[in-house]
Amino acid sequence: MTASAGGVVKAQPWNDPSARPYVEVERISKSFGDFKAVNDVSLKVYKGEIFCLLGASGCGKTTLLRMLGGFETPTSGKILIDGEDMTGVPPYERPVNMMFQSYALFPHMTVAQNVAFGLKQDRLPKPEIQERVATMLDLVKMSDFAKRRPHQLSGGQRQRVALARALVKRPKLLLLDEPLGALDKKLREHTQFELISLQDKLGVTFIVVTHDQEEAMTLASRIGVMNHGEIVQAGTPSEIYEFPGSRFVADFVGSVNMFEGKLIEDEPDYVRIGSPELGGTIFVSHGISAPPEAIVWAAVRPEKIFMSTVAPQDGTDNLVRGTVQDIAYLGDLSIYLVKLPTGKVVRVTQPNTSRHAEAISWDQQVYLSWDATSPVVVTR
Amino acid sequence: MPFAIVLKISFSDVDLAIPPYKPLLEWVGKNSLAIKVNFNNYAFLFTDSLYLHAFANSLKVAFLSTLMCLILGYPMAYGIARARPSLRNVLLLLVILPFWTSLLLRVYAWIGLLKANGVINNVLMSLGVIHEPLTMLYTPFAMYVGIVYSYLPFLILPLYANLEKMDWQLLEAAEDLGCRPWQAFYKITLPLSRNGILAGSMLVFIPAVGEFVIPALLGGPNALMIGRVLWDEFFANRAWPVASAVAILLLILLVPFMMWYQSVQARETAGGR
Numbered sequence: 346m347t348a349s350a351g352g353v354v355k356a357q358p359w360n361d362p363s364a365r366p367y368v369e370v371e372r373i374s375k376s377f378g379d380f381k382a383v384n385d386v387s388l389k390v391y392k393g394e395i396f397c398l399l400g401a402s403g404c405g406k407t408t409l410l411r412m413l414g415g416f417e418t419p420t421s422g423k424i425l426i427d428g429e430d431m432t433g434v435p436p437y438e439r440p441v442n443m444m445f446q447s448y449a450l451f452p453h454m455t456v457a458q459n460v461a462f463g464l465k466q467d468r469l470p471k472p473e474i475q476e477r478v479a480t481m482l483d484l485v486k487m488s489d490f491a492k493r494r495p496h497q498l499s500g501g502q503r504q505r506v507a508l509a510r511a512l513v514k515r516p517k518l519l520l521l522d523e524p525l526g527a528l529d530k531k532l533r534e535h536t537q538f539e540l541i542s543l544q545d546k547l548g549v550t551f552i553v554v555t556h557d558q559e560e561a562m563t564l565a566s567r568i569g570v571m572n573h574g575e576i577v578q579a580g581t582p583s584e585i586y587e588f589p590g591s592r593f594v595a596d597f598v599g600s601v602n603m604f605e606g607k608l609i610e611d612e613p614d615y616v617r618i619g620s621p622e623l624g625g626t627i628f629v630s631h632g633i634s635a636p637p638e639a640i641v642w643a644a645v646r647p648e649k650i651f652m653s654t655v656a657p658q659d660g661t662d663n664l665v666r667g668t669v670q671d672i673a674y675l676g677d678l679s680i681y682l683v684k685l686p687t688g689k690v691v692r693v694t695q696p697n698t699s700r701h702a703e704a705i706s707w708d709q710q711v712y713l714s715w716d717a718t719s720p721v722v723v724t725r
Numbered sequence: 726m727p728f729a730i731v732l733k734i735s736f737s738d739v740d741l742a743i744p745p746y747k748p749l750l751e752w753v754g755k756n757s758l759a760i761k762v763n764f765n766n767y768a769f770l771f772t773d774s775l776y777l778h779a780f781a782n783s784l785k786v787a788f789l790s791t792l793m794c795l796i797l798g799y800p801m802a803y804g805i806a807r808a809r810p811s812l813r814n815v816l817l818l819l820v821i822l823p824f825w826t827s828l829l830l831r832v833y834a835w836i837g838l839l840k841a842n843g844v845i846n847n848v849l850m851s852l853g854v855i856h857e858p859l860t861m862l863y864t865p866f867a868m869y870v871g872i873v874y875s876y877l878p879f880l881i882l883p884l885y886a887n888l889e890k891m892d893w894q895l896l897e898a899a900e901d902l903g904c905r906p907w908q909a910f911y912k913i914t915l916p917l918s919r920n921g922i923l924a925g926s927m928l929v930f931i932p933a934v935g936e937f938v939i940p941a942l943l944g945g946p947n948a949l950m951i952g953r954v955l956w957d958e959f960f961a962n963r964a965w966p967v968a969s970a971v972a973i974l975l976l977i978l979l980v981p982f983m984m985w986y987q988s989v990q991a992r993e994t995a996g997g998r
Contacts, residue, residue, distance in 0.1 A: 450898075467903055
C-alpha cells in the first residue's frame with residue numbers, strides 16, 4: 346500500500362504479472378524530421394489508474410498523449426486500448442477523449458451545447474442526451490451555467506466544462522493535457538482533489554500530462570518521468586520520490602542534494618562513499634550493485650537532513666559542518682542554504698513546528714547530519 | 726455634395742440645355758419661388774421594363790459572382806490561414822499582387838486570353854482538345870470570369886483575417902468528440918468564420934452590383950447591367966435626370982446590404998461571436 350491519494354486502483358496491478366493492462370503502449374516512437382520526440386516508449390496502464398506523464402517541456406509527453414488520442418501517427422510501435430489495436434484508427438473512432446490544455450471549448454455554443462456535442466455526434470436519442478448532459482453538468486457543479494457561453498466563464502469553470510465534455514461520452518480512456526495548467530495555485534490544489542474524487546466516482550482511466558511534479562504527486566496512482574522522449578522511470582509517487590533510479594529523476598522530482606563520490610566500501614548490506622564534494626563520508630544502510638571504485642551519487646532530500654548548532658555525538662559518517670548562507674521563510678517551513686567548507690551549498694528544509702522556534706540565523710555555524718537510511722545511491 | 730447634386734438632378738426635368746436639365750427652383754413672377762419636383766424620372770424607371778430588368782440582372786450577376794467568389798475564395802483563404810507562417814505572407818502577396826496593375830489592364834488581359842484566337846483557345850486547339858475555337862469572349866461566362874477574378878481578393882482578405890484568428894485545436898476537439906474532418910469543418914469552422922464570410926461577400930456584392938467596366942468589355946451587348954444603363958442614359962441619351970434617378974435607386978437598393986456589412990464589421994471588431 347502506498348501513500349498515494351490518486352487513482353481508484355488501491356491494489357497494485359502493475360505488480361501483479363497476471364493482471365491485464367488496459368492501455369498498452371508497445372515500443373512506440375515518433376520522429377519529426379530528425380528530431381525524435383518519442384523514442385521507443387513502452388508503457389502499461391491498468392484500468393482505473395491515474396497515470397501521470399511528468400517531464401519538462403519538450404520531453405515528448407504531449408506527443409505521446411497525442412498519439413494515444415490519434416492526433417499523431419506513430420513512426421513505429423503500436424498502441425492497444427482494452428486489447429484493441431489503435432493503429433490507423435482516427436480520433437473520431439477511438440474510445441478515447443481528450444481534455445485539451447487550452448480547453449478548446451466551442452465559442453459559438455453554450456456550455457450545455459458544448460457538453461452535448463459528442464453525444465449528438467453519436468446520434469443518441471434527445472432525451473438521453475439531455476439527461477446525460479444534465480447529470481454531467483451536475484457532477485462538475487456547472488448546472489447553473491448551462492446557458493452561458495465559454496467566454497462568460499472563469500478559468501476554473503471552463504476547465505470543468507472541458508472535463509464534462511470529455512467525460513460525458515464515457516470514454517474508456519481520458520487524456521488530460523496539463524489539465525490544471527491554466528489555473529492559479531489555490532484553485533489548482535482544490536481542483537486536484539475534485540479531479541481525483543470525480544475519477545473515483547466514474548472509474549475512467551486517466552492519463553495526465555503535466556510538468557508540475559506536485560500535481561503529478563497528488564493526482565497519480567503512478568508517474569512516468571519522461572526525458573528526451575523516453576520514460577526514464579515509472580512508479581508510484583513515493584517510489585519515484587524515495588527511490589529515484591537516476592540523478593535526473595531525483596533532481597526533477599522534488600529538490601535534492603546530490604553528492605558525487607567513490608565507493609570505498611561495498612558490502613551486501615551497506616556501502617560507504619567517500620565524497621570530496623561533501624568533504625566527508627556517506628554511510629548508506631543498503632547495498633547497491635555497482636563496480637568497485639565506481640563513481641556514484643548519493644541523493645539526500647532536504648527534509649531528511651537534520652540541522653543543529655551543536656555537534657551530534659556519534660560518528661563521523663553522514664556528518665558535515667557548514668555556514669548558513671541564506672534562509673527562506675515560507676511559513677510552514679523554512680529553507681536553509683548551508684555552505685560547506687568545500688564550497689558546496691546544501692539545501693535543508695525544516696518545518697516550523699513552533700511559533701517561537703529558536704532561530705538559526707545567517708552566518709551561523711551548523712552541523713548537518715542524516716540517517717543511514719536517507720541517502721539514495723544512484724549510478725547514472 | 727456630389728450626392729446632393731445627383732439627388733437634385735434626379736428630381737428635375739430634361740431640357741435641351743447645358744447642363745441638360747431644368748432647375749428645381751424657379752422664380753415665378755416677382756416674389757414667389759416655385760419648386761418643381763419631378764417624380765417622372767422615377768416613375769419612368771418603373772414603366773420601362775428595361776430598367777427593372779437591368780436592376781434584377783445586376784443583382785443576379787452580383788449574387789452569382791459573390792457565390793462563385795465564395796466557392797473559390799473560401800478554400801484559398803482557408804489554405805493561406807493554415808499554411809506555414811513563412812509561406813502565408815507569400816501567398817497573401819500573390820493574392821494582392823494583381824492590385825498593383827490597373828483593373829482596366831487586367832480586364833484587357835482577359836480579352837487576350839479569352840478571344841477566339843486567344844491564349845486559351847490556342848492552347849486547347851494545339852492540345853487537340855477542341856477543333857474549333859470556343860466562343861468565350863462577349864458571353865456571360867467571360868463577364869463572370871472577369872468579375873470573379875477582379876473581386877476575389879476582396880473576399881479572400883477579410884475571410885483570411887477571420888480564419889487566421891481561429892483556434893485550430895477546436896477542430897481536434899471536435900474530431901476527438903466524434904466528428905469526421907468534414908463534419909468538424911461544417912460544425913466548427915464554418916459557423917466561426919460566418920462574420921468573415923459575410924464581410925467578404927458584401928465587399929464583393931456591393932461593388933459588383935454597380936459594375937460597369939467588366940460587363941462592358943467582356944460581357945458583350947447582352948450583358949445588361951445597371952451600371953451600363955446608367956452610362957448609356959448619361960452619355961448616350963444625355964438624360965441626366967433619368968441617369969441620376971437610376972443612381973439614386975441603386976443606392977437605395979444597396980443601403981440595406983451596406984448596413985448589414987457595417988453591423989457585421991462592428992461585431993467582428995467587438996470580438997463577440
